[in-house]
Amino acid sequence: MNFFQMKNSNIHYFMEVEVPKPAPPVVGKVTHHSIELYWNNQHQLQGYGATDQRLCFSIEEEDIKTHTYGNIYIGYAKQHVVKGLDASTPYRFRLKVISHTGYYAYSPVVTVSTTREPMSGKHLHHAVIKNDVEGACRVLQSGDVKVDILDKLGFPPLMIAAQKGYHRMVAFLIKFGADVNQKNGSGKDSLMLACFAGHLDVVKCLRRFGATWEARDNGGSSALHWATDGEHLNVIEWMINDDCKVDVTDRHSLWTPLMQVAALSGNVEIASLLIKAGANVNIQDKMGKTPLMVAVINSYDNLVQLLLKNGADPYVTNEYGTSILEMAKSFSTENVISLLEEFERQ
Structure with missing residues (x-):
């Protein structure tokens, strides 16, 4: 070596x-x-x-x-x-x-x-989206998460469950302390979303635990406005029987649910239900328009006919002095024009 x-x-x-x-x-x-x-x-x-x-x-x-x-x-x-x-x-x-x-x-x-990941809002929202009541229970029982914690879109868990129609989850969250009247960034609450989506069992549950018909979103609309927009006849019927006011107006345009039907859907069944419950067919909004005027502008001929049969005044003019027939000749179909002309001849 x-x-x-x-x-x-x-x-x-x-x-x-x-x-x-x-x-x-x-x-x-x-x-x-x-x-x-x-x-x-x-x-x-x-x-x-x-x-x-x-x-x-x-x-x-x-x-x-x-x-x-x-x-x-x-x-x-x-x-x-x-x-x-x-x-x-x-x-x-x-x-x-x-x-x-x-x-x-x-x-x-x-x-x-490493330690177990601490429970957070994302775990609760994930459990709610999956309709996993047991999972939501584990998260809330950990003590790390509040039941009304918002997701990144500003929705609390109860609102998500109500929107999706998860009745059992809704009941669980309420019993765990969820605020039934909590609102999101647009001012909507869980009751409004459930009414719009047509989840009657959820609507009943929310009402049973204190949700109110009087709430308004940022646009001034109530739960009944949202139910009519969603076109859920069974929900609207139950709401009326539960003493929900049919002529409730939003805060911006002073539109009632009937006016909203005339503007958006033209649904005759819903309009009939509202009228039967006492909805004013001649109520005027902030600009002086009536449900009949709005239905004429939107060419809802079946709704125009229903309103006329139930006392709608065809001679009312708008803020510019324009008559309903004149509006029809500018905006509507021949069917609507014919209905109005025939009514005037009677």
């Missing part, structure tokens, strides 16, 4: 035998997505001269699939926070200490598990 072979052999022997093995990194704060490791005490680095700033450190993490280690940190600091980890998952780390001469040694492996 020549000199260089002897020298290399001695270095190899020294690196494997003489370099002291450091203690494992100490585990600090552990969360569901991070683990703090540090190695800044004399005991861990005994034999290296812990005050020697020329020591270099490397933290290596085991790949659970290949059982090999890869560097996740290398430098001169004496602590490192491993981030971006999965919740409730074990991880294995070892410390590598490198002297200024290039000698190094590995510590024993330390195994650390």
Whole structure:
């Protein structure tokens, strides 16, 4: 063996035998997505001269699939926070200490598990969307989440459940303290959304727990306005029997539900139900328009006929003095014009 072979052999022997093995990194704060490791005490680095700033450190993490280690940190600091980890998952780390001469040694492996991810609003909203009452119960019982927490669109869980027609979920959330009259950014509450979607069982449940017919959204519309927009006859009938006012007006245009039917759908069945319940066929909005005028403008000939049969005044003029027949000749079909002309001849 020549000199260089002897020298290399001695270095190899020294690196494997003489370099002291450091203690494992100490585990600090552990969360569901991070683990703090540090190695800044004399005991861990005994034999290296812990005050020697020329020591270099490397933290290596085991790949659970290949059982090999890869560097996740290398430098001169004496602590490192491993981030971006999965919740409730074990991880294995070892410390590598490198002297200024290039000698190094590995510590024993330390195994650390991240904590369970804390419950949050997204867990509750996810359970509600899936109609998972048991899952929602687990989230709320954790104590980490409020029952009225909003999602990114400003909807509380109760509003989502009401909109989707999840009656059992609605009842559960209310019993857990959900506010039945809470509104979203547009001023709508759960009752309005349930009425628009036609979920009668949810409407009944919300009313039973204190939801009010008097609420208005930012546009001034009530739950009955939304029910007529959704064209749900059974819901509207139940609302009327539950003492919901049929001539309730919005705050902006002073439109009643009957006026809204004349403007949007022309639904004769809904209009008949409202009229039978006492809706005023000659009520005027902020601009002086009546339901008949609006129905004429939209060419809803069946609705025009219904309104005329139930006392709608065809001689009312708008704010500009224009008669309904004149409006019909500008906007409507021949059917509507004929209905009005025939009515005038009677």
